[in-house]
Structures are given as C-alpha cells and as structure tokens.
Amino acid sequence: MYLLIFILEMKGEQYTLKDLAKALNLSVSTVSRALRNHPDVNEATKKKVQQFAEEVEFQKNPIASGLRKHKTNAIGVIVPEIANYFFSQVIDGIQTIAYQAGYNVLICVSDESLEKEQAITKHLVNSRVDGLLVALSVETNHYEHFDFVNRKNVPLILIDRVTDQVPASTITTNNYEASFEAVEYLIHQGHRQIAHIAGPKGQTITRQRLQGYLDALKKHAIDIQEQLIESGGYTQEGGEACAKSFWTLGEKPEAIFAVNDRAAIGAMRFFKSVGVAIPDQMSIIGFNNNPMGEIIEPNLSTIVQPQFEMGASAAQLVLEQINQEEYTHQHLTLPSKLAIRKSTL
C-alpha cells in the first residue's frame, strides 16, 4: 500500500480514478462508484476506497465529471458594479450559499453598461454555467440577451434590479411598501412639502419607489407637485444636482425621500454646503443602509434591506432550479425596514 502511495506521489500532479484503481487493484468504475457512495458497491471495498482516497488527498477532476454530466457546478453572477456596498453584500450572500453547496461562482461586472451586460451574458452561458444571477445595468432597456439564456435552458434569477420584461425568477425587497412607509413617516413628522429624488428612468425600482411616495402623499391628501420629483440616477452627484434644483424652487421642500443613500448623501452635501441645517430645515431619508449613512453627520435615516439574504435566497433558488427538471419562475419579495436616524429627527 505505502509503495503505491509513493508511486502516486511521484506523479507530482493530481491523481485520477485510474491511479486509485491501479493502486487498489480495482476497476475505475468501482472506484468511481465507491467515491460517490453508490448503493451497489460492497461496504468493505467502499470503505477501502474512500479511506485510500482520503489518505492520498484524492479529489476528482470536476472538469471531467462536468463534461460527462453536462454540468459545471458553477453559477454566473452579473452585477453593475462590485465596488458598491449593496452589490458586494449581495455577492457575499450568493457566495456563501453556493460555496456550501459545492458550487463555484463566476462574478462579472457589467459596469452599468448594456453592451457589456450582453457580452458577459453570452460569455457566461458559453462558459456553460449551470445558472445565472443578474442585477440589471442601469442602461438595460432591452432584453434579447436573456432570451439566449432561456433558449439554452440556463435558470435565470434577477436580483433587485429586475424587470417583468424577461421570463425569469426575481428576488426583490418590498420597494413600494417601504417607500410608502418612509414617506408616511415624514408626513407624520409634520412635513407636507416632500420632494423625491427618483432613480434612473425606466427602472422597476424607480417606478416602485416613486409609486410608494405618490401613494403616501395621496393617502394624506397632499398635492403632488411635479417639480418636487426629479430623477437623479443612483449616484451621489445625481442626488447633489437634484437637491440643488429643489433649492431653486419658490416653495422649497422641507423633506426629501431619496431613491438610495448615495443620492441622499449627495443631497446632504449640497445642503450642508449652502448652510441648510439638517434635519431642522430639511429632513432627508435614503434607501439601502449604506454604511456611509452612519458616518455622515447627521446620520442618515434609511431603509435597511437584507442584502446578504437577497443574495443567499437567489443562490438557493437557482440551485433548486438547476436540480429540477421542470420549474416555475418564483418571485420572492423580502422585507426591508425603516431605520430612523438623526437626519429626520
């Protein structure tokens, strides 16, 4: 036995089933079965094989078994950016679940570009990923690249940045309800002149959060004023620009609900730069719970989303779908909650 180990060691590379088979005087198929705990292999030989495999640190080549089984044990992920707290948390969740399940994760960055998203989508499908998780780029306004995914029968899950234009499962948070709650909270604080820094046009998130804002105003019989709604993208600069523009209005807002924290922070920076006191003259609330919100002063009220869980659920779901012959698209909505901090007190 030990001589055999020695001979194997000599190879200096990864062992193969063939090596083990030779060493143990068994056929490759028996070894293969033993390692997979196949029922009809003798308990004794099974033990022997498994023990030996352990001893020599055998690991079967996933490439080879992937080829044979038409599976790669990898899932693809496309996010608009990676140096972004929200998405990096989502990725963390995906990664954690996938890793536990023995899946590798191929992470790609679309850089908020439709063109890159299309190229990457193809690339990942061509890399034969077993499933695909995507948060759409801000530019994405047509979706043929996902038809390709569906044609190749690769389960597809959209996360957070979703659309109903693509047949796919989705993982989102309750954007509408959370926005409604946030705005209603501002109303309860006594504000009636409430502005909204909206997200990029055409985005589902933008629409849902805007609708929450509108409906909260409506419920409390507050007139909707077009000039209090401006689209600022998801960026700090966008938020800053919107705030600036609101400040030129005759009737200025007393409170702002922003589509996300970066935009809210941009707005705060503008107001601070012109000496508007937050929250005394201006209440601000964001969305996302970006850690910067606890650094900026006053600390930013926000809506806390379960980012890690969004990623984890998405991974869980895609793994299920990978292992099912037939599946239907699921639409999971995870709860988020209001975190009240100094910027609205």
Add this chain to the structure above:
Amino acid sequence: MYLLIFILEMKGEQYTLKDLAKALNLSVSTVSRALRNHPDVNEATKKKVQQFAEEVEFQKNPIASGLRKHKTNAIGVIVPEIANYFFSQVIDGIQTIAYQAGYNVLICVSDESLEKEQAITKHLVNSRVDGLLVALSVETNHYEHFDFVNRKNVPLILIDRVTDQVPASTITTNNYEASFEAVEYLIHQGHRQIAHIAGPKGQTITRQRLQGYLDALKKHAIDIQEQLIESGGYTQEGGEACAKSFWTLGEKPEAIFAVNDRAAIGAMRFFKSVGVAIPDQMSIIGFNNNPMGEIIEPNLSTIVQPQFEMGASAAQLVLEQINQEEYTHQHLTLPSKLAIRKSTL
C-alpha cells in the same frame, strides 16, 4: 446550408464541433483547426468554417477543451472580505484583466479566517484553477496550505496582505515609504507628539507601516513612546478603542497616523464624541482612500493606493506565469500617494 442550420437549431442545445463538421461536410479535426486559426488549413475552408460558426453562434465547450488541455481558463481569488472597498476595487482590477484575456474568475471569501482560507485554497486547487491570487486573512500565521498550491504547480500571487513565508509572487504598495512620508508630513505640520494606530500583530503591512512611522520620528529626532503605539486591527472599532486609550494618557498625542481609514474613522468618531476638535486639537491621517474619508467631517487625509491597478497587475502577472513553462517569483511594488484633506490642516 440553411437546412443544416435548421437541423442544428432543432437540437436546442449548444452545438458541437461534430455538428459543424457534419453540416459542412468536413472532419471534426479540420473544423477544430479552422476555428483555432491553425496555419495548415486552407484559407478558403477556414473562412467557410469561421463564417458558419459565427452564423449559428457556435461556441466551443470550454469544459471539454479544458479537459483536453489541462487548463480551465479560470483563476481563483481569495479575499478576506468582499464588502470592503479596498478588496472590491482589487477584485474589479483582477476581473477586468482576466475577462479581457478570456479567463473566468472564481472569487472566494475567507472571512478573515485561517480555517476558511485553508479550505478554500484546497477547494480552488481541486477545482483546477490555472492560477491563484490571495490576500491573506488576518488570522493567517502558518502557510502549509500554500505548499499544497505550489506542489500542484499552480502559480500563486499574494496581494497586499502578503508574507515572505511563502514562496510566491507579491503585489504590494510602498507601505514603508508612504507611511514615512505621512508621518514626516505630520511632523512638518509642527506635531511631535504623534501616535500610531497599528494594524493587527504579525502582519507584514503592520510591520512596514509601523517601521515607516518609527523611522520618520527617528529622522526628526523625536523620541519613540511605546504608549503612543497601539494595535487596533483593521476595524473602526479598533481605531475607536485605540483613540480612547490614547486619550487617557497624561501626555496626549496631537496627531495620529492610522494603519487604515477605517481605524482612522473610528478614532475620529471617538474624538468627536468627547469634543476634541479635528484638526485643531488632533490631526488624523489614515491609509487606503476609503470613500468614507470624503464623507466624514472633516474629510480624512489618507494615502491613496492604486487598488484597481494592484488587482490588474496581479491578474496580468498570474496570466503570464500560467503561460510560461518556467517563471520566477516577481515582487511588484506600486506607488501610493498622500492625499491631504481637512483632518490634518
């Protein structure tokens, strides 16, 4: 021809060389060669094959060619965390280069745990990655798992969190010089009572940044005071704790050089909470250029590292090593530079 396309379409799956060969009335090997631009295939047939492949959107199965060529076209990456600005930028750099070169990137998170780092290292090697990029976890104090990597002849590059205990290439920034410069700058600002929030013990980064601090003091004939040096980990909490402890001293510091921005921000928060004015009573400088530094007030002076380039260089280097029969370990040091902001003015 179009009938053939139709027949292929019927498959509803990815085409194979065999499909193309049949459709074109050629042998599989000719098709394979044509697609790889092999010199000894007729220009005409080459054109024909490539055009047809394009038309039917053929993509060769990387799994199969990986099996045959003993390559996966994937590189593994292990970082301590992913929801971290520094590492997510590094990953971005890696990803960008790797993607251009047609490589996939398997990103794993050690969660600052040695045990996980060991497990992941094995996992990635067993997944047959062609190369491995690692930023060591804070716990990592022995290195046998990397012997395994070297035994399997997988090129290994350490990034930022490096050690000289492992035979591997490294990508770092000029920690020593940058720290020296930062501390010297504080001295030029007129400070002599300068404290250092050091990194976790045992880390190369900690040692280099500490040494820069010490040597700058020494150069300017400032006595080194043990009580002005405290190890605070890489965290905000650690920085906060160190600041608190410094503030109990009889002779309090007038300036602090922190091992990174998170620690510096923790310190700032402590000082703000006890009403110490920054920078009037206390100058603070960090390391990393975390975007939070431009949100916190006063804005944090820091050392800007080329994070994206670190990742890109690492990827570049590992790709070179993958494609060389023999290679020697390289040790790249990229420059970083001081960014002076309000916290030290």
Add this chain to the structure above:
DNA sequence: TTGTAAGCGTTATCAT
C-alpha cells in the same frame, strides 16, 4: 458486486 466499454467535446498525433 464488479468490470468492460462507450461516450461527453475537445485537441493532438499520426497518416494520407
């Protein structure tokens, strides 16, 4: 219970 052999989709070697 175990072994033989075919096959997954490529690439590389050897003929032709």
Add this chain to the structure above:
DNA sequence: ATGATAACGCTTACAA
C-alpha cells in the same frame, strides 16, 4: 490540406 483516431478523466449502460 485534411481526416482518422486516441486521449483527457470521469460516469453510466451493459455484461459478467
């Protein structure tokens, strides 16, 4: 210049 064939390392009928 092209084709037949074996091989990469594994899984899975099918035989024994």
